[in-house]
Amino acid sequence: MVTTLLSLEGVGKTFPSGTVALRDVRLDVRPGSVHGLVGANGAGKSTMIKVIAGAHAPTAGTMRWKGEEARWRNPGAARNAGIATIMQHVPLAPALTVLENVFLGSPGPWRLQRGRRAELDRLLDRVGYAIDPDAEVADLAIGERQMVAILQALATGAELVVMDEPTASLADAERQVVFDVVRRLSAQGTAFLYVSHFLDEVLDLTDQVTVLRDGTVVESGATAAYDEDRLVQAIVGRDLLAAERRAPTPVETGRPPLLTVRGLDSPAGVHEVSFEVRPGEVVGLAGLLGSGRSEILHAVYGADPRARGEVLVDGRRVRRRPRAAVAAGMALVPEDRNAQGLVGAFPIWKNISLPDLCSLASGRALPREGAERRRAVRAIEDLGIVCPGPDAAVTELSGGNAQKVVFGKWLYGGARVFLLDEPTAGVDVGAKADILDLIRGFTAESGAVLIVSSEFEELLAVATRVLVIREGRVVAERAAHETSEEELLMLANGFDGGGAPDAD
Numbered sequence: 323m324v325t326t327l328l329s330l331e332g333v334g335k336t337f338p339s340g341t342v343a344l345r346d347v348r349l350d351v352r353p354g355s356v357h358g359l360v361g362a363n364g365a366g367k368s369t370m371i372k373v374i375a376g377a378h379a380p381t382a383g384t385m386r387w388k389g390e391e392a393r394w395r396n397p398g399a400a401r402n403a404g405i406a407t408i409m410q411h412v413p414l415a416p417a418l419t420v421l422e423n424v425f426l427g428s429p430g431p432w433r434l435q436r437g438r439r440a441e442l443d444r445l446l447d448r449v450g451y452a453i454d455p456d457a458e459v460a461d462l463a464i465g466e467r468q469m470v471a472i473l474q475a476l477a478t479g480a481e482l483v484v485m486d487e488p489t490a491s492l493a494d495a496e497r498q499v500v501f502d503v504v505r506r507l508s509a510q511g512t513a514f515l516y517v518s519h520f521l522d523e524v525l526d527l528t529d530q531v532t533v534l535r536d537g538t539v540v541e542s543g544a545t546a547a548y549d550e551d552r553l554v555q556a557i558v559g560r561d562l563l564a565a566e567r568r569a570p571t572p573v574e575t576g577r578p579p580l581l582t583v584r585g586l587d588s589p590a591g592v593h594e595v596s597f598e599v600r601p602g603e604v605v606g607l608a609g610l611l612g613s614g615r616s617e618i619l620h621a622v623y624g625a626d627p628r629a630r631g632e633v634l635v636d637g638r639r640v641r642r643r644p645r646a647a648v649a650a651g652m653a654l655v656p657e658d659r660n661a662q663g664l665v666g667a668f669p670i671w672k673n674i675s676l677p678d679l680c681s682l683a684s685g686r687a688l689p690r691e692g693a694e695r696r697r698a699v700r701a702i703e704d705l706g707i708v709c710p711g712p713d714a715a716v717t718e719l720s721g722g723n724a725q726k727v728v729f730g731k732w733l734y735g736g737a738r739v740f741l742l743d744e745p746t747a748g749v750d751v752g753a754k755a756d757i758l759d760l761i762r763g764f765t766a767e768s769g770a771v772l773i774v775s776s777e778f779e780e781l782l783a784v785a786t787r788v789l790v791i792r793e794g795r796v797v798a799e800r801a802a803h804e805t806s807e808e809e810l811l812m813l814a815n816g817f818d819g820g821g822a823p824d825a826d
């Protein structure tokens with residue numbers, strides 16, 4: 323009997339640029355186990371997954387699949403052997419149906435749907451999930467798409483499913499569905515390699531865990547032997563007071579508001595939203611996925627041309643255009659930082675100064691390279707960007723570190739009103755704490771922050787006040803020190819503090 327499905331022995335990966343992403347890595351994945359893989363941004367998780375999935379060839383060591391040495395020539399070879407990889411941004415075909423997507427990677431004439439339908443029924447039965455086979459993937463919620471990706475992996479007969487942050491953009495209920503399916507399938511013998519920055523998930527779901535730091539394995543063993551503190555210690559190499567609640571910074575209520583929003587309304591799902599943010603305040607928007615929280619930020623920033631209502635900075639009305647918002651001192655860090663994009667051909671320093679070349683130019687026609695570079699060095703330091711230096715190409719950064727560069731683009735341009743949409747999504751625990759500190763820093767300098775986060779614990783750690791958003795409306799307001807995660811969750815779900823549904 324095979325006791326190890328996949329093993330890595332002394333595996334290394336050095337990129338042509340000279341970056342050593344993996345060094346002497348050892349890993350054993352047993353059949354039917356759920357193996358967690360954790361590590362800071364840039365620790366080497368994606369590189370390891372890509373080696374396992376046949377997308378990168380290792381430059382040292384040996385990989386074995388069911389005891390035999392495996393040298394995948396390409397991802398197809400790994401897939402045929404029984405390894406399916408589900409990357410974070412699920413590459414499904416949106417114009418095709420669920421049925422068509424599930425069998426997209428399977429050999430044979432998948433358009434002959436009769437047999438496929440029965441096969442999909444069997445798969446759905448196996449995972450204990452229901453979905454309309456004829457629904458178009460474009461119409462599905464993110465959680466449902468994730469399920470289609472899992473079904474796709476199973477349809478190829480995978481014995482090992484590698485999941486890269488599968489729950490990063492999922493709401494709580496959708497996470498539970500993914501967890502249930504992972505548990506059920508592992509009980510039936512499918513193994514999982516589960517990469518996540520959510521340590522509570524890893525502790526809850528996995529039975530083995532491996533911690534990567536700077537490309538090497540620093541811990542590996544039964545998950546039961548770990549708690550969150552020990553994992554954090556192993557990941558960042560030091561003790562960390564993550565998402566610690568601080569006493570709220572006193573805000574002088576006598577001061578006039580820095581940001582005023584009146585009667586904001588948009589067909590995108592924003593209804594009669596009015597609020598104020600004073601200098602020194604961090605106001606959190608707490609809502610479930612689809613509640614309209616991001617749409618509110620976009621409308622405030624003038625990025626939603628259909629929005630109506632008034633936005634004032636320092637008492638002066640701002641025209642509803644992003645350019646006018648920037649001129650008035652606003653900065654938006656959007657949730658979809660991938661689509662926002664980095665210029666791949668530019669090094670880190672040029673990317674960071676991109677939105678703000680005018681102030682760096684200081685009256686000259688061309689920006690000053692020295693000032694641009696200093697700004698990049700500061701961002702690398704403040705945000706803990708793992709890279710060889712400001713000249714590194716952004717294409718060579720790990721996912722989380724690329725996110726930090728995008729974040730850095732908006733930080734240092736002299737903005738006073740920050741609109742932050744999920745500022746810590748995809749970043750590791752250490753960087754999370756650094757980013758929260760930076761946010762506190764803006765307000766210490768009399769800035770104002772409006773922040774959206776799916777993690778209510780994080781909102782409460784950084785915000786002075788929280789507005790609860792549901793169906794595009796502000797349905798409740800709480801001082802951060804007078805509420806709890808549980809209460810916010812109840813309110814966001816449409817229950818008042820007493821547990822009864824709100825009267826709408």
Ligand SMILES: Nc1ncnc2c1ncn2[C@@H]1O[C@H](COP(=O)(O)OP(=O)(O)OP(=O)(O)O)[C@@H](O)[C@H]1O
Binds near residue numbers: 342361367370719748
């Ligand atoms: N194509 C590449 N060329 C050169 N260096 C690379 C390349 N891809 C990744 N690296 C480097 O390899 C190291 C490991 O990156 P990797 O993407 O594996 O990290 P990660 O643990 O997945 O991080 P994250 O949590 O941010 O996704 C980083 O220093 C990164 O800059």
